[in-house]
Amino acid sequence: xxxxxxxxxxxxxxxxxxxxxxxxxxxxxxxxxxxxxxxxxxxxxxxxxxxxxxxxxxxxxxxxxxxxxxxxxxxxxxxxxxxxxxxxxxxxxxxxxxxxxxxxxxxxxxxxxxxxxxxxxxxxxxxxxxxxxxxxxxxxxxxxxxxxxxxxxxxxxxxxxxx
Amino acid sequence: xxxxxxxxxxxxxxxxxxxxxxxxxxxxxxxxxxxxxxxxxxxxxxxxxxxxxxxxxxxxxxxxxxxxxxxxxxxxxxxxxxxxxxxxxxxxxxxxxxxxxxxxxxxxxxxxxxxxxxxxxxxxxxx
Numbered sequence: 001x002x003x004x005x006x007x008x009x010x011x012x013x014x015x016x017x018x019x020x021x022x023x024x025x026x027x028x029x030x031x032x033x034x035x036x037x038x039x040x041x042x043x044x045x046x047x048x049x050x051x052x053x054x055x056x057x058x059x060x061x062x063x064x065x066x067x068x069x070x071x072x073x074x075x076x077x078x079x080x081x082x083x084x085x086x087x088x089x090x091x092x093x094x095x096x097x098x099x100x101x102x103x104x105x106x107x108x109x110x111x112x113x114x115x116x117x118x119x120x121x122x123x124x125x126x127x128x129x130x131x132x133x134x135x136x137x138x139x140x141x142x143x144x145x146x147x148x149x150x151x152x153x154x155x156x157x158x159x160x161x162x163x
Numbered sequence: 164x165x166x167x168x169x170x171x172x173x174x175x176x177x178x179x180x181x182x183x184x185x186x187x188x189x190x191x192x193x194x195x196x197x198x199x200x201x202x203x204x205x206x207x208x209x210x211x212x213x214x215x216x217x218x219x220x221x222x223x224x225x226x227x228x229x230x231x232x233x234x235x236x237x238x239x240x241x242x243x244x245x246x247x248x249x250x251x252x253x254x255x256x257x258x259x260x261x262x263x264x265x266x267x268x269x270x271x272x273x274x275x276x277x278x279x280x281x282x283x284x285x286x287x288x289x290x
Binding site: 101104105112125131150 | 180194219
């Protein structure tokens, strides 16, 4: 893939990820636990990680977090988003390299590590240890949504073609 | 065409399984760990006596669960109105963007918390 098309893809997918982040914030969540969400943005990151490259996936992630933080979030949410995004990227990158799992497993690990990173950060920032309930809910919802997003990503990886 | 086409492409890539066994193992392992944490948490619950309200890790006040009271907490981040009624504490109103704290069910058991992340506010039931 040419250098210029890589750059163009980063721009297009960053825009897509930002729109999906915003859409996701409009979907009401019925569980009263912060951090429970569909993870549509992660499908974008997973697809880029597999189809274009690790560097591009990292760039899209950073741009997405910075822009959504500026547009829709406050500084506190920005820190949570940055922490979750970076940890889940690192985990997915490492697991993809290890070749132990396929796309679905990588996506589950990404979603769960995203949630665990945010719970740990909450634990640290709020200096409050009694969050076992949040941890349990976020583990289970993270695994389920990560798996669904993983299947969606497999479908996209197989059927979307890049030039 | 589509199902045929997909099958051909899968054969070409040499990976017909959508999901590997390792993926499923990881999925169920996480679900089980989550369920165990949840069970341990549920079993360890006992009725609490007071509600501790803190912002940014700093305790603002402690309210007894026995007295019905409505109190507004204004912080640099925003305001949350906390209501204690019938031995249960809940957040009735808040001007935070996500309203997760308002949707949270009322708490009364030791160790239960309501957390408002945008306002860095924690409502915790203690003894």
